[in-house]
Amino acid sequence: MSIHGKWYSGSSAQPTEALLSVSDDGQLRVTAQSDGRVLAQELAAVAAISSRLGNTARFIKFDSGASFETRDNEQVDAIQKQWQGGRKGLLHALESHMGLVVASAVIVAALMWGGAIWGVPAASKAIAYKLPQDSLDTVAEETLAILDRIHFAPSELSDVRKAELHKHFAPVLAEYPQLPLTVIFRHGGEIGANAFALPNGTMIFTDEMVELAHSDDELVAVLAHEIGHVALRHSMRAAIANTILGFVYVTLVGDGTALSDLMIGLPVALTTFSYSRSHETEADEFSAAYLDRSNIDRTRFIDLMHRLGETAACTRLIEDSKEYDLESLNDDERLEVCEALASDHSDDSASMWLGYLSTHPDLEERLEAFRAQQ
Numbered sequence: 172m173s174i175h176g177k178w179y180s181g182s183s184a185q186p187t188e189a190l191l192s193v194s195d196d197g198q199l200r201v202t203a204q205s206d207g208r209v210l211a212q213e214l215a216a217v218a219a220i221s222s223r224l225g226n227t228a229r230f231i232k233f234d235s236g237a238s239f240e241t242r243d244n245e246q247v248d249a250i251q252k253q254w255q256g257g258r259k260g261l262l263h264a265l266e267s268h269m270g271l272v273v274a275s276a277v278i279v280a281a282l283m284w285g286g287a288i289w290g291v292p293a294a295s296k297a298i299a300y301k302l303p304q305d306s307l308d309t310v311a312e313e314t315l316a317i318l319d320r321i322h323f324a325p326s327e328l329s330d331v332r333k334a335e336l337h338k339h340f341a342p343v344l345a346e347y348p349q350l351p352l353t354v355i356f357r358h359g360g361e362i363g364a365n366a367f368a369l370p371n372g373t374m375i376f377t378d379e380m381v382e383l384a385h386s387d388d389e390l391v392a393v394l395a396h397e398i399g400h401v402a403l404r405h406s407m408r409a410a411i412a413n414t415i416l417g418f419v420y421v422t423l424v425g426d427g428t429a430l431s432d433l434m435i436g437l438p439v440a441l442t443t444f445s446y447s448r449s450h451e452t453e454a455d456e457f458s459a460a461y462l463d464r465s466n467i468d469r470t471r472f473i474d475l476m477h478r479l480g481e482t483a484a485c486t487r488l489i490e491d492s493k494e495y496d497l498e499s500l501n502d503d504e505r506l507e508v509c510e511a512l513a514s515d516h517s518d519d520s521a522s523m524w525l526g527y528l529s530t531h532p533d534l535e536e537r538l539e540a541f542r543a544q545q
Contacts, residue, residue, distance in 0.1 A: 172249060176241030178203070178210050191231070191239050197253055201239055211237060220251050287416070292449075295411035299404040304351065304371065307407065311371035318367075318375075319357070326356035327378050336376075339387045343394050346461065350401055354394070356381070364482055366393050368400040370407045383482060384475055392462055392472035399457025405450040451537060459544045473538050480534045485509035 178189035178201060188204045193214065201211040211233055221230040229247045231239040241247060326333070333356060344352045351372040359365060359377030367375045374397045376390065384390045400406060462469050488509055489495050495508055 174246045181236030295408045299407040307371040311369035323357040368397040389475040395461040396458035399454035
């Protein structure tokens with residue numbers, strides 16, 4: 172048998188086109204194709220034959236340090252049979268065994284799933300708690316700048332109203348002196364009624380959220396919830412988890428240019444305020460514990476969340492109808508239009524509650540759990 176390939180002498184990286192032949196009696200010879208020089212001979216001089224892996228190139232390595240490279244796997248297998256008595260390489264044996272291939276695929280899929288479900292959250296939590304305050308300040312400042320540029324406008328609340336709220340919020344903030352907490356106000360615009368917590372302890376209440384509340388205690392309940400997000404570093408954990416998954420994606424697809432985009436886009440990712448169910452549950456528990464300690468009825472939080480869900484559902488109905496200009500409607504007109512649209516979707520009313528805003532999944536289930544927490 173004869174095999175065409177490349178000869179590497181071991182003393183030079185420059186390959187030589189060569190021909191490897193094995194006679195019927197087992198004599199091996201490697202000759203240069205250019206001039207017929209004998210480069211190696213005798214099968215006994217072979218030190219190792221690389222395992223077969225698909226159709227990748229194989230190497231026949233010699234005691235002298237030289238090697239012969241070829242893609243003629245069938246012929247190399249024949250030589251291996253003579254040299255090793257028919258034993259196949261481990262990799263080739265593994266990849267040729269369909270059961271092992273299927274089992275390996277299942278194991279890899281399970282490891283990836285487990286890593287995404289448990290590994291990434293655990294890693295992001297550990298990293299988030301190690302970040303210094305300076306890093307949290309930088310990310311929060313950039314995030315707020317993006318929000319102010321794209322979504323928010325200056326608050327339209329009066330100075331008197333802001334002072335009242337700050338006075339009402341002061342005892343809550345004082346409960347957590349270890350956290351650099353502060354509250355600011357913005358006009359929410361298209362975001363509407365909502366409250367957000369930035370990584371450095373800055374919490375944003377929109378004017379619409381303040382107007383939606385029937386009492387300041389309802390806003391205190393929301394404030395305690397947002398403090399929970401700050402204390403447990405949920406926003407940074409979510410952003411870090413997304414970044415880790417992004418790095419995994421880049422590694423798998425080989426798109427190295429996306430690495431810089433991931434880092435630059437970190438503040439942008441925070442503006443989505445997309446918390447997982449577990450993060451929302453933890454913040455709810457944090458809020459419930461504070462309300463209980465302060466003798467504030469938990470229904471303050473529940474009532475406001477219901478009202479917020481109704482407002483968000485109403486906004487979605489109007490936007491989906493494409494018949495009305497949401498910005499041109501006052502509160503009474505918006506309510507009247509919403510009631511009319513809701514009557515047309517009476518059989519679909521349950522869907523109005525699903526995922527009120529992307530930041531608060533499964534509202535009804537959350538509030539039931541909030542009411543029942545011990």
